[in-house]
Amino acid sequence: MSKAGRPEAIVRPRAGERAFEVERLEPDPALAEFVDYYWLVRWNTTGEHRQQVVPQPRVHVAAEDGRLLVHGVSREPFFRTLTGVGHVLGAAFHPGGFRALLKGSVGAISGTVRTAEDVLGHDDRAAAERILSTSETAAIVPVLDAYLLACEPEPDPTGRAVTDLVDEVQRRPDIARVEQLSEHAGLSARALQRLFSDYVGVGPKWVIQRSRLLDATAAAHSGEPVDWSGLAATLGFSDQAHLTRVFTQVVGTSPERYRRDPGTADDR
Numbered sequence: 001m002s003k004a005g006r007p008e009a010i011v012r013p014r015a016g017e018r019a020f021e022v023e024r025l026e027p028d029p030a031l032a033e034f035v036d037y038y039w040l041v042r043w044n045t046t047g048e049h050r051q052q053v054v055p056q057p058r059v060h061v062a063a064e065d066g067r068l069l070v071h072g073v074s075r076e077p078f079f080r081t082l083t084g085v086g087h088v089l090g091a092a093f094h095p096g097g098f099r100a101l102l103k104g105s106v107g108a109i110s111g112t113v114r115t116a117e118d119v120l121g122h123d124d125r126a127a128a129e130r131i132l133s134t135s136e137t138a139a140i141v142p143v144l145d146a147y148l149l150a151c152e153p154e155p156d157p158t159g160r161a162v163t164d165l166v167d168e169v170q171r172r173p174d175i176a177r178v179e180q181l182s183e184h185a186g187l188s189a190r191a192l193q194r195l196f197s198d199y200v201g202v203g204p205k206w207v208i209q210r211s212r213l214l215d216a217t218a219a220a221h222s223g224e225p226v227d228w229s230g231l232a233a234t235l236g237f238s239d240q241a242h243l244t245r246v247f248t249q250v251v252g253t254s255p256e257r258y259r260r261d262p263g264t265a266d267d268r
Helices: 013-018 115-121 125-132 137-149 157-171 178-185 189-199 204-221 228-234 240-251 253-258
Strands: 020-025 037-054 060-064 067-070 078-093 114-115
Touching: 013 020, 013 037, 020 137, 037 137, 060 125, 078 125, 078 137, 078 253, 114 115, 125 137, 125 189, 137 178, 157 189, 157 204, 178 189, 178 204, 189 204, 204 228, 204 240, 204 253, 228 240, 240 253
Parallel strands: none
Antiparallel strands: 020 037, 037 078, 060 067, 060 078, 067 114
16 A cells, blocks of 8 residues: 555545645654554644545554544544644554554454553553644654554564555455455455454455445546446446445445535536
8 A cells, every 4th residue: 555545535535625634654664564654634623624534444543632542443434523723643554564563353443442551551641642732743753653662563474464465455446356355365265354354353345345435436536527337347346326335335425426526526
């Protein structure tokens, strides 16, 4: 995955640009095997801005509300209401990267939001206070580096392999079924399920469908007309109705209605 992650996960990005800015940053090189990138969100709003983000198969650790919070992979839509002036610094882990810090099955924290102290065993209050006291990049990134390094993650070839498999799903829109990924991995479907549950926190079927959904979201963000029937076939959905149903469940509206939303893309 690129250091930009998948920006199409930000729902209605044009509306979001008017309320906040996102900076993506490199972690300490010693964390690069585990952390894909840091993200720093700064906002300054006169009212309220409710932002939706499509969850991806990756754990996040973020400084917010006075703590470092560990966000396990969630199947539910994610919303955050921004008010006044503020910032959040977070770490987006590689899909197979967080297990090295957790030292246990990532599936155990899926769908949960817990303090880093609770999950990782290290008091996070001082680090969160320092990170939230200023939004200056040079001052806060080393604090998050130090906290995560204190968890003493060790290199994990299996974690790297799992991340590579998720990357393969992202790169290849033709991967639409678990059997295809199993064949690529040289594992049975059952073994792949166990591996993903342990390292990613969700199964390969969810990972594949979520990646294909984000491909559809990226098409909507392009500002160009979309042949949704043809795209559904390309992405492995049984038909356009199937794509529409999955898209609506996650984003809250049909693909075409979302594409035409003035908060989604410019020049429509």
